[in-house]
Amino acid sequence: xxxxxxxxxxxxxxxxxxxxxxxxxxxxxxxxxxxxxxxxxxxxxxxxxxxxxxxxxxxxxxxxxxxxxxxxxxxxxxxxxxxxxxxxxxxxxxxxxxxxxxxxxxxxxxxxxxxxxxxxxxxxxxxxxxxxxxxxxxxxxxxxxxxxxxxxxxxxxxxxxxxxxxxxxxxxxxxxxxxxxxxxxxxxxxxxxxxxxxxxxxxxxxxxxxxxxxxxxxxxxxxxxxxxxxxxxxxxxxxxxxxxxxxxxxxxxxxxxxxxxxxxxxxxxxxxxxxxxxxxxxxxxxxxxxxxxxxxxxxxxxxxxxxxxxxxxxxxxxxxxxxxxxxxxxxxxxxxxxxxxxxxxxxxxxxxxxxxxxxxxxxxx
Amino acid sequence: xxxxxxxxxxxxxxxxxxxxxxxxxxxxxxxxxxxxxxxxxxxxxxxxxxxxxxxxxxxxxxxxxxxxxxxxxxxxxxxxxxxxxxxxxxxxxxxxxxxxxxxxxxxxxxxxxxxxxxxxxxxxxxxxxxxxxxxxxxxxxxxxxxxxxxxxxxxxxxxxxxxxxxxxxxxxxxxxxxxxxx
Numbered sequence: 001x002x003x004x005x006x007x008x009x010x011x012x013x014x015x016x017x018x019x020x021x022x023x024x025x026x027x028x029x030x031x032x033x034x035x036x037x038x039x040x041x042x043x044x045x046x047x048x049x050x051x052x053x054x055x056x057x058x059x060x061x062x063x064x065x066x067x068x069x070x071x072x073x074x075x076x077x078x079x080x081x082x083x084x085x086x087x088x089x090x091x092x093x094x095x096x097x098x099x100x101x102x103x104x105x106x107x108x109x110x111x112x113x114x115x116x117x118x119x120x121x122x123x124x125x126x127x128x129x130x131x132x133x134x135x136x137x138x139x140x141x142x143x144x145x146x147x148x149x150x151x152x153x154x155x156x157x158x159x160x161x162x163x164x165x166x167x168x169x170x171x172x173x174x175x176x177x178x179x180x181x182x183x184x185x186x187x188x189x190x191x192x193x194x195x196x197x198x199x200x201x202x203x204x205x206x207x208x209x210x211x212x213x214x215x216x217x218x219x220x221x222x223x224x225x226x227x228x229x230x231x232x233x234x235x236x237x238x239x240x241x242x243x244x245x246x247x248x249x250x251x252x253x254x255x256x257x258x259x260x261x262x263x264x265x266x267x268x269x270x271x272x273x274x275x276x277x278x279x280x281x282x283x284x285x286x287x288x289x290x291x292x293x294x295x296x297x298x299x300x301x302x303x304x305x306x307x308x309x310x311x312x313x314x315x316x317x318x319x320x321x322x323x324x325x326x327x328x329x330x331x332x333x334x335x336x337x338x339x340x341x342x343x344x345x346x347x348x349x350x351x352x353x354x355x356x357x358x359x360x361x362x363x364x365x
Numbered sequence: 366x367x368x369x370x371x372x373x374x375x376x377x378x379x380x381x382x383x384x385x386x387x388x389x390x391x392x393x394x395x396x397x398x399x400x401x402x403x404x405x406x407x408x409x410x411x412x413x414x415x416x417x418x419x420x421x422x423x424x425x426x427x428x429x430x431x432x433x434x435x436x437x438x439x440x441x442x443x444x445x446x447x448x449x450x451x452x453x454x455x456x457x458x459x460x461x462x463x464x465x466x467x468x469x470x471x472x473x474x475x476x477x478x479x480x481x482x483x484x485x486x487x488x489x490x491x492x493x494x495x496x497x498x499x500x501x502x503x504x505x506x507x508x509x510x511x512x513x514x515x516x517x518x519x520x521x522x523x524x525x526x527x528x529x530x531x532x533x534x535x536x537x538x539x540x541x542x543x544x545x546x547x
Contacts, residue, residue, distance in 0.1 A: 005529065008475050009495040013403055018395040019412060026390065029420045250383060 077160035239331020256304035
């Protein structure tokens with residue numbers, strides 16, 4: 001029998017029936033992958049604090065809802081097995097998390113000017129006993145300290161137990177104090193006397209009121225958020241405003257064609273994750289994404305009209321050619337308000353008004 | 366050059382043009398699926414790996430340093446996604462690909478032979494015999510040394526000799542000639 005293994009294999013391949021290109025499925029995976037990418041960038045940031053302290057999947061028992069903290073002298077160790085994450089939280093997010101917490105939450109006060117709260121990590125997701133807040137200056141990329149706020153009744157005093165693999169749960173240097181039923185742990189050994197005094201003399205409601213101006217009203221859908229402050233300054237006080245980066249703008253033409261909206265992940269909940277060599281493997285954690293609409297289908301069409309008019313450095317669908325980000329506000333009843341924010345600091349933003357019915361650019365200036 | 370798609374299609378997709386990326390994905394999909402199926406022996410897992418490969422191409426093709434690098438890059442992606450799919454499933458699934466096109470006996474024997482190989486040996490066998498990649502190209506695709514590729518091919522050949530022993534001498538002779546091309 002004449003037989004050539006290589007040719008037979010090639011023949012098998014060539015004749016193999018191929019399923020139709022599952023473009024919808026690939027698009028969904030693409031969106032998930034982009035979301036994961038953004039999450040990973042910020043999770044890496046969010047978990048920097050935990051990494052300093054050390055984290056392990058110490059005990060399967062979720063007695064404290066996924067986060068356990070041991071405090072011994074000026075050192076703390078954290079075991080984190082599940083948590084929820086909100087990037088660039090808004091006022092509603094912060095109100096909800098602080099209201100649902102099992103303790104009266106006094107948020108950090110005295111944070112340097114120009115900082116915005118860029119991430120909120122909490123656990124358990126429904127009634128947090130643990131809240132971590134992070135601040136960042138989008139212009140300078142400076143970060144303030146990372147603050148762990150805990151229900152004091154859940155804090156373990158003494159050295160952390162040993163991991164199942166025999167390793168000691170690592171502990172890092174911290175500064176800590178208590179405010180009412182809250183334990184505040186700040187990473188590092190910085191000087192926080194003024195903050196401690198300020199937090200001691202303030203109510204939870206007052207601390208929330210002081211923190212709200214540090215939250216973006218605008219939904220920031222941008223990996224590079226250097227224009228976030230500018231967008232925030234321009235965005236009207238009313239209505240939902242959204243800042244879109246080049247990655248999202250690259251999707252606009254397709255979404256407009258299929259009359260779809262831009263959605264984004266409002267909150268990510270990480271289920272108890274597997275461990276590798278005693279360390280948490282967040283990359284393979286089971287995640288639940290709470291997604292919501294950022295820009296309506298009509299808003300997408302309006303942005304497409306603005307891009308087609310030659311704004312943003314490209315009339316086509318070329319991502320790399322764009323030199324701007326786009327801010328959209330859908331508050332007005334008759335028109336979409338869209339601003340093109342150039343990356344070049346010397347160029348001023350341009351406002352476009354797009355008719356809600358015809359999607360024609362009515363005004364530019 | 367041009368195993369997966371035309372240089373023009375790749376060049377166009379590299380510019381970030383969305384519709385060009387769509388066309389590139391449509392062009393590479395069948396080959397991605399077929400390679401993953403040959404490597405995994407399971408259409409379900411292969412479709413999963415091929416889809417993930419397409420997602421990676423969508424996300425990163427604009428960062429590709431040159432059109433010439435596309436072939437090697439995509440082989441790496443498909444082989445990596447196939448390995449991940451294999452790992453996620455624990456092992457190659459139950460639902461074997463068993464097409465019966467052409468000479469059904471031969472087709473089944475090819476699948477049978479592949480199924481009898483370990484994952485490492487199967488990967489190099491598919492890339493070398495069915496895709497005509499050189500040892501260096503396989504090493505790049507699998508992120509292993511050229512020496513490891515030679516070793517694996519040698520072992521695969523020994524194993525296949527036994528598995529395909531029912532075929533006549535011409536098979537083995539032909540098989541040996543191909544092997545020396547490494």
